[in-house]
Amino acid sequence: MTNSDAIISIKNLKVALGGVSVLDIPSFLLHEKEIVSLIGPNGSGKSTLLLVLNCLLRPISGAIAYRQEAIVTREELLRYRRRVSMVFQEPLLFDTTVYNNVASGLKIRGVKRNEIRERTMRYLKCFNIEQLANRSARKLSGGESQRVSLARAFAIEPEIIFLDEPFSALDPPTRHALTDDLEKIVRESGITAVMVTHDQSEALRMSDRIAVMNSGKIVQTGNPSMVMNSPVNGFVANFVGMETILEGRVLKDNQGVLLVSVAGKEIDAVGDARVDDAVYCCIRPENVTIDIFDPDDMTSARNVFPGEILDIDSLGPFLRLSLDCTGLPLVAYVTREAFATLHLAEGKNVFASFKATSVHLVRRKR
Amino acid sequence: MDLILEGLIKAFHLFLTLDPEVLGITWLSIKVSGLATFISVIIGVSSGMIVALTRFPGKKFVVSVVNTGMGLPPVVVGLFVTVFLWRNGPLGFLNILYTPTAIIFAQAIIATPIVMGISIAALQNLPNKLRLQILSLGATRVQMVWILIREARLPLMAAVMAGFGGVISEVGASIMVGGNIKGYSRVLTTATVMETGRGNFDVAFAISIILLLLVFLVNYIFTLIQQRERPR
Numbered sequence: 001m002t003n004s005d006a007i008i009s010i011k012n013l014k015v016a017l018g019g020v021s022v023l024d025i026p027s028f029l030l031h032e033k034e035i036v037s038l039i040g041p042n043g044s045g046k047s048t049l050l051l052v053l054n055c056l057l058r059p060i061s062g063a064i065a066y067r068q069e070a071i072v073t074r075e076e077l078l079r080y081r082r083r084v085s086m087v088f089q090e091p092l093l094f095d096t097t098v099y100n101n102v103a104s105g106l107k108i109r110g111v112k113r114n115e116i117r118e119r120t121m122r123y124l125k126c127f128n129i130e131q132l133a134n135r136s137a138r139k140l141s142g143g144e145s146q147r148v149s150l151a152r153a154f155a156i157e158p159e160i161i162f163l164d165e166p167f168s169a170l171d172p173p174t175r176h177a178l179t180d181d182l183e184k185i186v187r188e189s190g191i192t193a194v195m196v197t198h199d200q201s202e203a204l205r206m207s208d209r210i211a212v213m214n215s216g217k218i219v220q221t222g223n224p225s226m227v228m229n230s231p232v233n234g235f236v237a238n239f240v241g242m243e244t245i246l247e248g249r250v251l252k253d254n255q256g257v258l259l260v261s262v263a264g265k266e267i268d269a270v271g272d273a274r275v276d277d278a279v280y281c282c283i284r285p286e287n288v289t290i291d292i293f294d295p296d297d298m299t300s301a302r303n304v305f306p307g308e309i310l311d312i313d314s315l316g317p318f319l320r321l322s323l324d325c326t327g328l329p330l331v332a333y334v335t336r337e338a339f340a341t342l343h344l345a346e347g348k349n350v351f352a353s354f355k356a357t358s359v360h361l362v363r364r365k366r
Numbered sequence: 367m368d369l370i371l372e373g374l375i376k377a378f379h380l381f382l383t384l385d386p387e388v389l390g391i392t393w394l395s396i397k398v399s400g401l402a403t404f405i406s407v408i409i410g411v412s413s414g415m416i417v418a419l420t421r422f423p424g425k426k427f428v429v430s431v432v433n434t435g436m437g438l439p440p441v442v443v444g445l446f447v448t449v450f451l452w453r454n455g456p457l458g459f460l461n462i463l464y465t466p467t468a469i470i471f472a473q474a475i476i477a478t479p480i481v482m483g484i485s486i487a488a489l490q491n492l493p494n495k496l497r498l499q500i501l502s503l504g505a506t507r508v509q510m511v512w513i514l515i516r517e518a519r520l521p522l523m524a525a526v527m528a529g530f531g532g533v534i535s536e537v538g539a540s541i542m543v544g545g546n547i548k549g550y551s552r553v554l555t556t557a558t559v560m561e562t563g564r565g566n567f568d569v570a571f572a573i574s575i576i577l578l579l580l581v582f583l584v585n586y587i588f589t590l591i592q593q594r595e596r597p598r
């Protein structure tokens with residue numbers, strides 16, 4: 001994609017708060033109908049970036065352009081703000097009825113009364129809150145409040161919507177129901193969206209592109225599988241949940257298959273590194289297979305290590321096993337079924353195996 | 367005890383017979399303090415808004431000054447207003463010393479910091495991000511200010527009540543700049559002071575009770591509005 005079909009483009013953006021640089025983004029493009037998730041640890045600048053994108057926070061340098069046009073004058077700023085809308089972490093509802101809350105953006109725009117009524121009702125229905133229309137916004141549950149806040153933002157029918165972790169304060173079932181509804185509405189409306197989230201499955205599920213942020217910078221951006229499976233550095237790998245990250249050194253290159261020395265062991269890996277490079281081997285736990293017998297002859301996996309189960313954690317449908325393969329720490333996911341069939345338990349000796357292609361190599365500084 | 371009882375009887379008598387002098391004094395009190403409160407609300411809410419919503423060096427100092435002003439002694443205000451309005455004072459040309467206008471002037475000065483202080487607190491109590499949310503809904507600056515006032519309407523109403531309560535029961539400034547002129551600048555509080563001084567305790571009691579009732583009534587009305595506005 002090129003610059004020309006970007007709905008928003010950012011160039012050399014720098015933001016400082018109280019003299020401290022909080023955002024430094026050389027370039028960022030948002031394309032029409034694209035859904036981008038911003039992920040990253042607390043304080044990495046995700047929310048700040050959203051505020052800047054919404055023109056609610058002035059950068060110290062650089063600017064954002066809407067369809068290649070800079071936003072400079074107060075009129076341009078207002079016109080731009082009326083094309084976008086934002087949902088915050090807190091619902092921030094007005095002290096009036098649910099109906100008036102959802103209608104507020106339209107009233108601000110001076111939309112005709114009939115149309116306000118029609119659109120407000122439509123979006124109340126969309127978010128399943130029509131029965132609350134005449135209720136005071138002060139008397140809503142957390143989930144209901146956030147639905148009102150979403151309906152209020154969508155009722156404007158913006159070109160772009162910015163979502164700043166709108167579900168982070170909700171309990172999991174409420175959150176799921178709301179994510180489902182939001183996903184449906186976002187897909188159906190073909191809106192462009194930028195969403196801050198802490199929830200990886202949310203990010204994977206909803207977005208066309210993921211941008212990982214760390215200390216005010218976008219460290220990686222790409223489609224979700226690319227970011228999840230090919231993190232550009234140890235930080236991203238750690239953040240997106242490559243549970244096992246091992247430091248190693250490339251010993252040999254066997255026609256593309258690299259032999260990496262890790263904790264006194266040798267791992268076969270496929271990746272972009274040269275002999276003698278220092279690397280991180282990132283192994284996703286779902287790619288590690290557990291067996292109670294040595295699978296050496298039956299598997300295509302090149303890496304097989306005997307080890308002991310140190311710890312077992314429940315992760316919903318999966319169990320997360322922490323293994324110690326004589327000095328080599330590994331993490332594996334197994335289904336509850338497999339767990340029961342193999343009679344796994346803490347302290348049990350098992351064989352962990354993974355393919356060379358399951359090892360993602362990230363070169364590291366020495 | 368007799369004194370109190372007599373006072374109560376007298377008060378009812380004055381009330382029931384609609385004594386024109388008492389009615390006149392009561393009406394003037396309402397008018398003067400009402401206008402003073404109105405002026406203080408206009409100035410206090412708008413300046414409170416500016417202080418609460420903008421960032422500037424010395425903001426904490428300004429807020430402290432305003433909060434101190436909430437306890438401004440009326441006699442001090444009376445003294446300053448008198449000096450300013452004195453025949454050869456800076457505002458002497460206005461020729462309003464010892465008029466109801468002078469009382470309004472003084473009372474507005476007393477009420478403004480009260481209204482302003484409570485307004486600042488009310489607006490600062492709104493969630494920080496509410497302003498951003500309003501702007502992100504496409505509001506102009508004027509629309510944003512209007513919505514913020516609407517959101518803070520309950521505490522702002524408390525500001526109005528506090529302002530009115532402060533000035534209707536204030537006596538020092540009213541007597542100094544109004545002069546307690548019979549049938550012209552005499553208000554309920556100055557009349558009470560005078561009648562007590564003369565030993566007419568019954569009349570003083572009567573006027574005090576009217577004053578109390580008045581304050582109660584105004585607060586009651588505002589409270590009704592506030593309660594009705596409470597979330598259902």
